[in-house]
Amino acid sequence: MIPWLGKFVFWHWWVLGVGLLVLEMMAPGAFFLWLAVAAGVVGFVVLFAPDLAWEYQILVFAVLSVVSIVAWRIYLRKNPTETDEPLLNRRGAQYVGRVFILDTDMPVGRGKIHVDDTTWRAVCDGGEDIASGSRVKVVDVDGTTLKIELV
Secondary structure (H helix, E strand, O other): OOHHHHHHHHHHHHHHHHHHHHHHHHHHOOOOOHHHHHHHHHHHHHOOOOOOOHHHHHOOOOOOHHHHHHHHHHHHHHHOOOOOOOOOOOOOOOOOOOOOEEOOOEEHHHHHEEEEOOEEEEOOOOOEOOOOOOOEEEEEEEEEEEEEEEE
C-alpha cells in the first residue's frame, strides 16, 4: 500500500478542487467544474469527520462527481442555454432558405453546389436533371448534404 494514501486531510481535497478549477479554466466545458465541487465537498466532509478512511473519501468523491455531472446534464437538457446566434456552429442550417445559382450541371438531381467558400453535396428530391445557371433554394440539411429545390 502507498504510505501517503491513508493520510488524506481536508486541505488535500481543497487543493485537488482548485487544481480541477484551473483545468476547467483551460478546457471549459463544465466537466472539471463538477469534479472540483465534489472535491470541495469531500474536503468539508473530511474537515468534520477527520477519521474517515481514505477508501470512503474516494468513494464519496466518485459518487458526488457522477451525481453532480448527471444532474447538470439533466438540468441543461431541460433548460437549454439561450443565445443570440443559435445557428453559430450549425453551418449547414444557416443556408436553409437561401437561393443559389448552380455553376455545374446536376444529373438526376445529385451533385455539388458552391456555397460561399465551400462546396457542398446537394440533392434535389425530384430526381430530374438540373442545368447549370438554374436557381435553387436550400430547403433542408442532412449532415453535409444540402437538400434543394428549383426556384
